[in-house]
Amino acid sequence: MKSRHTEVLIIGGGFAGVAVAQRLANEGVGxxxxxxxxxxxxxFATLRNVTAPHLHGNTPRKRYTDFLKGTFIQAGVESxxxxxxxxxxxxxxxxxQAIIATGSRYPSLxxxxxxxxxxxxxRNKEMLDAHDLLALAASVLVIGGGTVGVEFAGEIVSAFxxxxxxxxHSGDRLLQSSEPKAQRKALEQLIEKGVKVMFNxxxxxxxxxxxxxxxxxxxxxxxxxxxxGMVPNTEFLQQGLPDIVDNKALIKVDEHMRVVGYDNLYSLGDCAALDTHKHGFLASVQGAFLAKNIVKAIKGKKRKPYKTPxxxxxxxxxxxxxxAQLPFGVTTMNFVVNLKQKDLGISNMYKTYGTEPDVH
Ligand SMILES: Cc1cc2nc3c(=O)[nH]c(=O)nc-3n(C[C@H](O)[C@H](O)[C@H](O)COP(=O)(O)OP(=O)(O)OC[C@H]3O[C@@H](n4cnc5c(N)ncnc54)[C@H](O)[C@@H]3O)c2cc1C
Structure with missing residues (x-):
């Protein structure tokens, strides 16, 4: 059985894991x-990839070995x-030190x-197969009026x-954790496009x-x-570190993203009990912040506590x-919404990691 050793191990290469890995590697950390x-x-682009694969092709995806600066190993962590x-x-x-960034999954989606x-x-084939199945359907039911359900219903009716x-939706408002104006506008836009929205x-x-x-x-x-039903990917901790997971299956962390009770373990992103809102862009910001703090600690400097941006x-x-829900209000104005519509944030995310999307 092969055994390796590393200064920092990062488990999970989503927005959080890649952000922290790329920055630590840039600083010369192993x-x-x-x-x-x-x-x-x-x-962010997977739903449109299903409804309209010709728009962005395979650009949401990129092989780790084509841009990641540290060592990459393809494997599942079992314990x-x-x-x-x-x-x-x-x-x-x-x-x-280890950073747990195993994120979350939607078991039924x-x-x-x-x-x-x-x-x-x-995965490229999986997306095209999903598109073909959807294209054959005359009637579609989307269950769930959170961000994913609202976005998917909008994409489907727009493409077809x-x-x-x-x-x-099980509740009486869409986008339950958003501002009332965002909830209202989302409903209006879906109805205008021809989606039949059913509450409760x-x-x-x-x-x-x-x-x-x-x-x-x-x-x-x-x-x-x-x-x-978003589920945090934390089952692999049950055997060796059951005490670090809370009753929502999230990893307990302090304001430095340190796993509570463990000096050498960190967690961030969707799998951590950090921000109440779970977003890829937040996971990426957290990753950059954690990398900075780890480098500070290596250099013996004082680290700052994390604050939600x-x-x-x-x-x-x-x-x-x-x-668009902004810190100062909600808007549907095109020049704001189009910041994301252009390529759903694909180029921006890759730019953050010092690379660019693969050719379409
Ligand atoms: C359809 C959809 C649209 C979204 N749109 C937006 C949006 O527009 N803007 C936004 O900010 N957020 C959006 N989000 C939310 C965003 O995707 C998540 O918040 C984000 O994925 C969290 O990043 P993460 O790095 O914590 O985890 P993840 O992205 O879930 O990555 C975790 C990684 O860990 C790996 N992994 C898991 N378990 C193991 C294991 N045991 N061993 C090895 N590897 C493992 C997985 O393969 C995965 O690569 C969207 C989510 C969905 C589903």
């Missing part, structure tokens, strides 16, 4: 990044202690974050205006139909997407509209 996949993916991880390849890695498309080519698109509905599949637990109505649709959330609703 870094190994481990991820199940062999590519980074800008999740972990305070000094070592065990990989599903049979390898072990000993580390001085592989289009958003894959469970099985672990290679660049498999002839389809009957329904959005069913909980649809579950029963045989060939979708049955609503709350209203008793049933729907027969060609395809449905359950945009609900002002929140900017742009939810595209189809290719020509959307809602």
């Amino acid at each position: 870094v190994i990044l481990v991820d199940r996949k062999d590519y980074f993916e800008v999740t 972990m202690t305070r000094t070592q991880v065990w990989l599903d390849t049979g390898e072990t890695i000993e580390f001085e 592989p289009e958003a974050k894959t469970q099985t498309g672990l290679s660049y080519s498999e 205006p002839e389809k009957a698109v329904m959005l069913a 509905r909980r649809f579950k599949k029963q045989g060939d139909i979708y049955l609503c637990e709350t209203s008793g109505e049933n729907l027969s649709v060609d395809i449905a997407y359950a945009c609900i 002002p929140l900017v959330v742009v939810t595209p609703i189809g290719i020509n509209s959307g809602v």
Whole structure:
């Protein structure tokens, strides 16, 4: 069994893991990044990749080995202690410090974050297959009125205006954690595009139909997407470090992103109990901040506590509209929304990591 040693081990190459890895490697820190996949993916663009693959092609994805500066190992981490991880390849890695950035998944929506498309080519094919399935459907049910459900319903109706698109939400407002104006504007834009929005509905599949637990109505649709149930990827900690996970399966951290009770372990991004809002751009900001603090600590300098930056959330609703929630208000003005519409933030994210998207 092969065994390695590293100064800093980063588990998970999403927005958080890549941001911290790239900056530490730039500072000359010895870094190994481990991820199940062999590519980074800008999740912001995955839904449009399904509805309109010709627009951005494979540009949301890029192989780690084509841009990452530290060492990359493709493997799943199966278990972990305070000094070592065990990989599903049979390898072990000993580390001085480890950063847990394993993010989250949507078990019922592989289009958003894959469970099985672990290679660049498999994932590209998975997206095209998902597009073909959607293209064949005449009626579509989107379950969940959070950001992912609202965005997906908007993308579907925008790419396929002839389809009957329904959005069913268990609450009485869309985008529950947004400002009331953002909730209202999102609803108006979806209705204007022809989406039938249903509130206080909980649809579950029963045989060939979708049955609503709350209203008793049933729907027969060609395809449905359950945009609900984000789960943190922290199960691999259950054996060796069960005490670091809270009752929401999030990793407990202090204001320095240090895992509570462990001096050499850090966590950030979707898997950490850090910011209440879970966003890729926040994960990336956290990654840059943590890298700076780790370098300061290596140099014996004082580190600063992390503070959540002002929140900017742009939810595209189809290719020509959307809602932007800024620190000073909510707007649907095109010049703001279009900042994201251009390429859904793909180029910006890669620029942050010192690279650019692959050619279309
Ligand atoms: C459809 C969709 C649209 C979104 N749009 C936006 C948006 O517009 N703007 C925005 O800011 N945010 C958006 N988000 C949220 C954003 O994607 C997440 O907040 C972000 O992915 C969190 O980044 P992360 O690095 O913490 O984790 P992730 O991106 O989930 O990355 C975690 C990585 O860890 C790897 N991993 C997990 N477990 C293991 C293991 N045991 N061993 C090895 N590797 C492992 C995974 O393969 C993955 O690469 C969107 C999310 C979705 C689903």
